[in-house]
Amino acid sequence: MVVWLEDSASPFPPVKRALHNPNGLLAAGGELSPQRLLTAYRQGIFPWFNPGEPILWWSPDPRCVIHPSEIHISKSLRKFIRQSDYTVTFDKAFTKVMQACAEPRSYQQGTWISPKMIAAYTALHHQGIAHSVEVWDGENLVGGLYGLSIGSLFFGESMFSRQTNASKIAFSFLCVQLQQWGFNLIDCQVHNEHLESLGAKLIERDAFCALLAKHVDDPSISQWEFSIDVNAVAQFATGIR
Template identity: 65%
Template sequence: MAQIPWLDPSSILFPSPALALNDPNGLLAIGGDLSPDRILSAYRQGIFPWFNPGDPILWWSPSPRTVIFPEHLHISKSLRKVIRSGTYRVSFDHCFTDVMRACAAPRAYASGTWISEEMIASYTELHKRGHAHSVEVWKTQGENEELVGGLYGMALGKIFFGESMFSRADNASKVALAFLVDQLKVWDFKLIDCQVANDHLFSLGAVEIPREEFQQLLVDFARVAPNYPLHWSNLKPEDDH
């Protein structure tokens, strides 16, 4: 493996994403910390942390980059039927940390999680500052409502950086994404960053673009003044799909 720079703990600067490795794809730097300011600096440059808890922090900027253009989100007929059925209720920013913890929970297809306690603490602080947001999907169970799905990520300018999603009921995470994208369209968001590819994302309309194109989209849209509130908890998602 080529020599990867260690980050200066006293600085939140990163190497240029153009210096990221081809193998493993996108590895750019090691170390530093997960302070909110460092994470913000990373996202503004198209860099994100991804590592196993207990290991040094690894910072990535892969190419190609997996993204969803909001207008190209694919919602199947069956998913539209689920949304219109009223099976689920959707909210924004009502229990951000709970959504992160649900995303960190063990899954049948994964032996571990990259969402450490330190990461939860840092993103929760970013949520308090109005940068990180969650979408929650609720289902009535007897006399109570249960959190059965959701997602979280970061909003900078007109780009939403998706981090993780979870589902404890059929299609719950897809419902969360559908409602999120509808709201992002209202605010004229240009892009949803999905970081790395998987078949689930492709089924929803994700595509891969070169790092250079992604970096230009960051320049064009990540630093524009937001036309949306810092906190989304007062939003009332409408079933208009």
């Protein structure tokens, strides 16, 4: 049975109690305070629910992850990155990235990124825990992603693209920078073909939780600024494919 969380003091149940169908549904209710979200992510749990629903908490098995050093960047994408005039930044437009991720998409109905979610993650951003990657064409925001940084782990939430390859560029820059910073893993949560094409893979939830226990208390990066450029991304990618 799904556990109902009465308030912010209600503990999350062990993730092994999550349902098989729907895969990973663990609990419902509670709140989206920064501390509650941190407690969830540190245990391998994340919120995902539609507007009008109670908060639903998930921990799927298997889990979709990618090691930053295993990013797959195709030859055509490397060429595109070298020739592109896009600019890539960290944390310059966090809320705008979330709002863009919440925009309607042709392949899905609605969005789970409600104003309540945006407010909760923006609060984490102000605490230096949630971060965004932005891709700019001049002054226009054309792609990006956001997620949480805890220890040496990055918990990816969503990405968007308004122009060709923009989300792939954001993800590529993120992976290369995290690899240079010594991050151990990016949590992609749920598998899809787009993530798989970039190098994501499935691992058992037990293995994922073991990595959490090992790395959530690693030293964190306090200042998120890119120390890489377009050539570094292209050269890094060339070395692995």
